[in-house]
Amino acid sequence: DGGITQSPKYLFRKEGQNVTLSCEQNLNHDAMYWYRQDPGQGLRLIYYSQIVNDFQKGDIAEGYSVSREKKESFPLTVTSAQKNPTAFYLCASSTGRQNTEAFFGQGTRLTVV
Amino acid sequence: DQQVKQNSPSLSVQEGRISILNCDYTNSMFDYFLWYKKYPAEGPTFLISISSIKDKNEDGRFTVFLNKSAKHLSLHIVPSQPGDSAVYFCAARGYNNAGNMLTFGGGTRLMVKP
Numbered sequence: 001d002g003g004i005t006q007s008p009k010y011l012f013r014k015e016g017q018n019v020t021l022s023c024e025q026n027l028n029h030d031a032m033y034w035y036r037q038d039p040g041q042g043l044r045l046i047y048y049s050q051i052v053n054d055f056q057k058g059d060i061a062e063g064y065s066v067s068r069e070k071k072e073s074f075p076l077t078v079t080s081a082q083k084n085p086t087a088f089y090l091c092a093s094s095t096g097r098q099n100t101e102a103f104f105g106q107g108t109r110l111t112v113v
Numbered sequence: 114d115q116q117v118k119q120n121s122p123s124l125s126v127q128e129g130r131i132s133i134l135n136c137d138y139t140n141s142m143f144d145y146f147l148w149y150k151k152y153p154a155e156g157p158t159f160l161i162s163i164s165s166i167k168d169k170n171e172d173g174r175f176t177v178f179l180n181k182s183a184k185h186l187s188l189h190i191v192p193s194q195p196g197d198s199a200v201y202f203c204a205a206r207g208y209n210n211a212g213n214m215l216t217f218g219g220g221t222r223l224m225v226k227p
Contacts, residue, residue, distance in 0.1 A: 042219040090156055099145050104156030
């Protein structure tokens, strides 16, 4: 089955710790994205990558870092510099071509304790 | 500034009736629009899309209308079913938008009452 997988589904972090969220896709998509959803709000773009070894900041990149060493993988690190890390994190991928949709993973809920 | 807005945070509809979800945008460079459906603690799933060269796209019970001059799109669900209860996000993408990333609205929670 082709799809996009995020892990873990739930993650707890102590204040001051870095944590990495996993995102893997086997759809052969070039583009991958990380979004954040807060309660009652829409999805805000954190980082995106159009191609391996390249990525760009989105609207709310501060306190986050990413890497794109492989086409299939786009891990997101939430660093201790992120002031309000508790949120629902969504990874997506697309072909990157015009007029195509993005496919989302099931999300990771991160809670800072 | 929000480039994509869904001004109604929630909508309640009786089963069998029509649900109309609205979305407004400000960026005239957007040329492709999508609707996603989202259940709690899950990722959004793609529902239907429309290119700016069209004003209507239909897929079963779902129809999306686009009014470019008003920078407005709407999603019609008819007839509405209890299983349609979810949060609906509209999203937009711009021509030559680097990365082809989507800009999302804030979502509208639809509740379909049996």
